[in-house]
Amino acid sequence: MFTKQLPTGEKVCAIGTTETDQKLRLIEIPRRKVGTKDVRIQIQYAGICHSDLHSSRQEWGKTQMPNVPGHEIVGFVTAVGSQVSKFKVGDIAGVGNFVNSCGSCNECSHDMVQYCVEGVVFTYGSPVNDEVGHTLGGYSEAIVVNEDYVFSIPKNLSLAGVAPLLCAGITVWSPMKHFGVKTGDHVGVLGLGGLGHMAVKLAVALGAKVTVLSHSSKKSDDAYRLGASNFIVTSDTKALSAADRTLDLVIDTVWAPHDLNGISKLLQTDGTIVILGMGKTLEISPTTMVFKRIKVAGSLVGGLKETQEMLDFCGKHNITSDIELVSVNQTEKAWDRMLKSDVKFRFVLDIAGTLNKEAIVAV
């Protein structure tokens, strides 16, 4: 995609893992010089996504070092290249999961850059022709991104609460739109974490009725507060039975192994289960699928245009994520708590407030 190496423009502070061990540390990273179509964003907040942990702990294969995760980025535009037309200095902007793609394949031409045939360039960990050799994400003071991959954030939304929309939000929004959630539909949301709570808010805002399915009863108050009209504990066979054949779509946000057969009973004929958690193999009975023409599908984040549409929709309906704001020196603790689902419902790093040369990060 780039023919000659992109020149470095500056060095900024970041939180990342290095060759030495996999603990997060304060490091310094280069950012490229602002090119003609680039936007430089001074990062205010970066949401913590489970993917950040997977990649830093090398759970998805070998991760390039240094590794700076973070793909739920919001901040202010501080510089724009000479050919930038969509943004100006001072604008509030966001960056999500990718910072480039081939731009010409069938997928890119249909607002599906996340499925780019040549391989989309993710915000962190993808090869790029610059000083470092791979992209570095939003756990950093600033980022430089091509304007086509930058989003405009509605002014009325609280910035910190917007950050998780850029991954958690779009990850549930995209399949709900693709599989046609509309007013009057009945959507099941399995798992009430970062993704799940956004699925409830967005499905309700789209006019659907929502049932939350969870392995524990602890989250029932939250489910109703977020707008769900029903809450079922998945071990409660009676409740599951009563909900037989009621759902049009299940948004499955659970990463840990779980049983799809019980879930498929809740679906109407022609229902769909959308798998979002990149976990281990899940089992389902083909008989159930054949007898009710059930579909099991995957979905990966969302395209650029649809991410902007989601943000505009959130601006109109005043929707943001429920967050817990933490300082960067709490990142490892936040990761540990995230693994235990001990957060309502997304951690967001206060980058501008706490990431500086004096930050003490390694525990």
Next chain:
Amino acid sequence: MASVNKQVYAIGITDAHQKMHLIDIPLRPVGAHDVHIKIQYCGICHSDLHHVKQEWGLTKFPAVPGHEIVGTVSAVGSEVSKYKIGDSVGVGCIVNSCRTCEECSNNSEQYCDNGMTGTYGAPSQDPLGHTCGGYAEAIVVDENYVLSIPANLDLAAAAPLLCAGITVWSPMKYYGVKAGDSVAVLGLGGLGHMAVKFAAALGAKVTVLSRSAGKTNDAYRLGATNVLITTDKAAVAAARKTFNFIIDTVSAEHDLNAMTSLLKTDGSLILVGASPKPLGLSPFALIPKRIKIGGSMVGGIKETQDMLDFCGAHNITSDIELIGVDKTETAYERMLKSDVKFRFVLDIAGSLNKDVVVE
């Protein structure tokens, strides 16, 4: 109304004797909306075997399978409007449904909320208390579940359309196979060979996926333009992201996740083989390309008729081996070994009589 036999010969199993043999069964009287059909031919479907081997739960006795039925109308009830005596008709997998639920109202009787009535083995108002299928001289069916067979089609070769045909036609229409699409067909048996013919007739480019090169000639003859040997790793790697659809007709256990590499973004893997074992689906096979794996079961009545009319217009029937009913058990054994090109059809009118002995 001409008088018709109320007791007919059939091939089935009984409590006392659980191998296929000659029996006789009662048929219900021809009701106001009923059609009495003299059966000419009946296709042998793998489901028939599951039923008589009692692999799908408690089979009611006597059990007479067969749901790929073609024949001639020999009597009609007083309020029948769609058929007359002498018409060539067919009966598939469904002989009744509730007719009032959302599924039935949407021409999806196979998914009837209250449970459709299968052509054999289903509880019903018939004299035995359950339905008996097409391995019999005749059958009585409500006209709304009888299909019209285009006059230009060979009757025996049309029989398998009523299950094998519709089982692959319905999902191809539902999941949207259209001209220009790339379709892969896994398994070249009764269902698979129909999938190749239909996909090619719909204007798609068809590849047959096979573990060995033995079926290559057949694949091309049926209308495929390519054969991909799934054990050839290099060929499979080169075929990455080639297909919009994979029609999976294989009921034996196999790995679906590896196959998804062949699908394009937004591709669909359609399952029509109902294996008893659970499938393991990897999120990594589904998420990176928004892949869907979907099931499908036979088809509704209206779409079965649409399919038959399409077959009439395009002169499509099944590739069959016609056999006498005395060879039913032999056919079952050969079918289990996939030793047929590509569907056995029983010559009911020609061989089912009081003297027949099933080998």
